[in-house]
Amino acid sequence: MPFDPTQPYGTIYEANPKLFVQGGTIYRSDTLVSVASEVPFVTTPLGAGAPNVQTFPATGTWVKPSGNAQLTRVILIGAGGGGGGGGRVLSGNTVSGGGGGGGGAIVDLTFPTSALAATVAVTIGAAGTVGTGATVDGTAGGNGSAGGNSTFGALLTAFGGGGGAGGQLAGNSGGGGGGGTISAGVSSTSGAGGSGGSGGGGTGGGGAAGNPAGNPNVGGGGGGSTVSATGNNGGSASQGGAGGGGGGGINTGPATFSGGGGAANYSSLAGSAGGTATNPGTNATAPASYQAGIGGGGGGGNTAGVGGAGGTGIQGGGGGGGGSAIGGNGGAGGAGGAGYCAVITYF
Secondary structure, eight states, X not given: OOOXXXXXXXXXXXXXXXXXXXXXXXXXXXXXXXXXXOOOSOEEEOOOSOOEEEEESSSEEEEXXXXXXXXXXXXXXXXXXXXXXXXXXXXXXXXOOOOOOOOOOEEEEEEEGGGSOSEEEEEOOOOOOOOOOOOSTTBOOOOOOOOOOEEETTTEEEOOOOOOOOOOBTSOBBOOOOOOSSSOOOOOOSSSOOXXXXXXXXOOOBSSOOOOOSSTTSOOOOOOBOSSSOOOOOOOOSSSOOXXXXXXXXXXXXOBOOOOOOOOOTTOSSOOOOOOTTSOOOOOOOOSTTOOOOOOOOOOOBSSSOOOOOOOOOTTOOOOOOOOBSSSOOOOOOOOOOOEEEEEEEO
């Protein structure tokens, strides 16, 4: 059965405070494990009272609850990067769509409540802003910005994902890098994908699909875009935020291409769909409680009007890139998903 962090733990094994029993099932973090080799030397039963849950979709202050609090679990998510905007060209010229933004990382740690101060400042990373679509013929799209880092005092940091590049004239566009465990993902401003943050963040695709997260707690890279194919999908993630899809480009035909899909992570069965030609990418749907989100889909290109806008990421997911256009403005990129924090105290 799935782990429900709002329900009380059974027995906490102090040799490994992330190993516990709930409903007769043994878990480490959110993962079912075998305990044949585990030999806990001390056990501390927790009370059966309801946990205290404080959630932070925006910056605020955690207040230690009164009573015999024993353990406090902190789930912290960095913000996703914004998608790049689509370019605008005259017929006979080529332009790629905007690159998708990289996903933010997630941190999930449990502390003895007694070790925490009475109040702790919680800073929520701001969503990566959108790259603007080009409004003048022969110009590239605007670059998306990086998502901000989320922090729990000076104790924990969840790093944000990088922004995607705007659609490039006669060349590829790169996706933003996913947030890592040690540093934030790097934004792309050209045809090369942004580097993933240190500690496993997925590298953004340089005219290719975003790279998946390198370990369970980091973000996937944003998808890049080319002038000759559908925008590329964002990079998937296990528990961190997933990357946004690249926008659709335009070739010399002229022909337009659909946007790439925003990637999925373990909290979703599927990623966000990219927009078909002329249509916007799909916005990411909300994840389950306490989980990082998926990326937005890339917008479709348009040879006779405005390019499709990139879909919006959610809760650490990267924004989709905007589609490029002839005869109208390039589509704007999608905003990344803002960061998030949940703090759950058990008695």
